Amino acid sequence: MFLPEVINIVGRDIKTLSIFTIIGLVCWGFIMWYESRKDGFRTERFFDLIFLSLGSGAIVFFLLRYIYDWATVYSPSHLILRLDKELLLVVLSFVFSLLPVLIFSKKWKWSTFRILDIYAQSYGLLLLFISAGAFLVSGQKEYIIFVSLLLSLYVSVLKFRGYKFSSGFIFSMFLFFLAVVGFIFFRRNGYLLYYPLLFIIGVVNLYLRGNKYMVKGNFPNQFVQNIKRKLLKKDAELAETQQELVYEDPYLQVDRSIGNSEFMDEAQEDMGKNITDAQIGFVEGLRLQVKKALAAINIGKYGTCEVCGNKIDTARLKVYPEATNCVECATDISQENQAKGN
Ligand SMILES: [Zn+2]
Structure with missing residues (x-):
């Protein structure tokens, strides 16, 4: 029409x-x-x-x-x-x-x-x-x-x-x-x-x-706010590390002479590049986990295992505030990953 x-x-x-x-x-x-x-x-x-x-x-x-x-x-x-x-x-x-x-x-x-x-x-x-x-x-x-x-x-x-x-x-x-x-x-x-x-x-x-998810508002507000502060701080630190790694990236070095570098230089650069990429990936993984925990706080699901739905131990959350699953499920996952070889 x-x-x-x-x-x-x-x-x-x-x-x-x-x-x-x-x-x-x-x-x-x-x-x-x-x-x-x-x-x-x-x-x-x-x-x-x-x-x-x-x-x-x-x-x-x-x-x-x-x-x-x-x-x-x-x-x-x-x-x-x-x-x-x-x-x-x-x-x-x-x-x-x-x-x-x-x-x-x-x-x-x-x-x-x-x-x-x-x-x-x-x-x-x-x-x-x-x-x-x-x-x-x-x-x-x-x-x-x-x-x-x-x-x-x-x-x-x-x-x-x-x-x-x-x-x-x-x-x-x-x-x-x-x-x-x-x-x-x-x-x-x-x-x-x-x-x-x-x-x-x-x-x-x-x-x-x-x-x-019958359990809602597992923790006193103050505890959660405290965790949230910790997580935000951690996220900012990780962001900074990530930024530094990007600056270290040999491909981004300003003095890099494009096209006319010696073969050895390039090999070295490529190696450096691989290491930096792996580090960036690792930091990114850590940041994602922190973001996940922050998202859980925002939707009021913090402290509930995202796999089995049980409460996560307060002790675990204190040492590892970005945890989004309980010890049992985390162990299951890491065992599975080991079995797969990664
Ligand atoms: Zn669980």
Whole structure:
């Protein structure tokens, strides 16, 4: 309506909606990266995870689409044809893209709830772009209502995230939102299958989270504030060390004569570079752990093991304030890492 359904780009007809989807996916990836970094997840591993999610979502998407198209041609009375194609593809591929999170967060001892929250934030943005595109192409007012509601939810999440909403909450809220808004505005064929499904997943998530993190405000405020000060100081020190290492980086030395240095000089430089890189990586790892503990303080989960949900020993927190898991789980992780040889 506002935009044509198909746009011709360098001689190829491309669906306008696909362009919006691609932009949405770029934002999706960006939010994943940005939020996971902020929460101290290891970026490379987090990217492994989102590629797995993308993969399992895509497999389900294309498989269902294939079955649907096949049924349309060869089996016109097939049950699947009574369902709305778009809703079927979108909802089920979304649900299946969550599967790797459940599997790998357990394996890597990551907080499933926090990851699901990050997923909710990035999927929210993806949906925002797709719906905006759908509105601009079709002109249907349901889409613009959906976009504005989603946008206001998004803004309030960004505003309150970290102190009002504890982890696990955003994901459930997102699912409830989709279920309710979908039920009101998008009653496509088969909707009674999907919206209750989203609703149930949201409830299960809240239930599991509630069970795991019954303990709230484990410590007196003063203790936590004290820890927070320590952590902030440590973070600043590490930042300084990192900065110094960067200045030491032989590739960045100002007097480096580009191009005409002797072979030996270059070999030495390369060696120095490797050592500095390893040191920078190490310091970065320490900083991430400190950031993770600070994030835990901000969401009121400090002192709760992110793996098993038990309380972390106060003695442990005093010596190692950036701890985000209990001694037992930390031992498990380091043993696993040793077994893997890293
Ligand atoms: Zn534990």
